[in-house]
Amino acid sequence: MLRLVCIFIVLVTCCTTLKMPSSFKKCNLRSSDFDECLSNAIQDAIQQLKEPLPEYGLPKLEPYEAPKEAILEFGNETIGIRQKYFNVKVKGYTKIEKTSASFSLEHKRLNLNITFANVRYESDFEARGRLIFLPIDASTKIAINLKRPTFQIVFNLVEYEKGNLKYFRARDGSSHMEMEKATFDFKNIFKKGCLDGELSEMMNENWENITAYFQKTFPKFWISVYERKFNKFLEKVPVSELFDGL
């Protein structure tokens, strides 16, 4: 019985720790072109996630389906319109034009700027409230397209020990988003599809104002989603496996 317990413990310890996926590039921390290598490695790893790596907790990114509980809400019914975005699906995360990463072991900070060709968010959408005197009560599907968006992401890492090995955990991340242009596809907000064309046209003309409004909530929402996924990976792969030259 004791032997069985021992074997079990060995198995559990062995399998919660994983090596880097063999298809992921590893970079040497002591090398002078470390940041450049890391930029390529991260871009390459993201582009491989057209298929998920479930043993590493890494999801399929093309398309990426946000977790059911990831719901984005704006506004206030009493003073305007309350909007709710849910069942969010993202297309374009694996078509990267440029990645620029820098990592400091001393500050335990990973900076990432990723420029995508196009990112498209599709989601279920509800809007409730009043516009002038008319009630709005919509339940529909919408899409938002970002042309050449750059996501600037900062992950702050804390180091901890588990079974004599060091691991990182990301927390208090931040992100910021810039883009060449955003376009909106909001249909069936009003009864019988009226104003459909006019609404999207008006939103597209004012895309800078709308994205400025989104900036207050959107990046915070997404960084928490990315951080959870990244931590699933970091939980399994110890620091000694992440880099060469440690």
Ligand SMILES: *[C@@H]1O[C@H](CO)[C@@H](O)[C@H](O)[C@H]1NC(C)=O
């Ligand atoms: C909506 O905003 C008003 C004014 O700021 C506030 O008094 C009210 O509590 C808010 N309602 C909700 C549901 O947040």
Ligand SMILES: *[C@@H]1O[C@H](CO)[C@@H](O)[C@H](O)[C@H]1NC(C)=O
């Ligand atoms: C990301 O872009 C910002 C703004 O242009 C810049 O300040 C920062 O140094 C960039 N970071 C990396 C890792 O390239």
Ligand SMILES: *[C@@H]1O[C@H](CO)[C@@H](O)[C@H](O)[C@H]1NC(C)=O
């Ligand atoms: C959009 O933003 C610009 C510049 O920030 C501002 O001048 C303009 O009045 C805004 N338009 C709307 C419809 O809010």
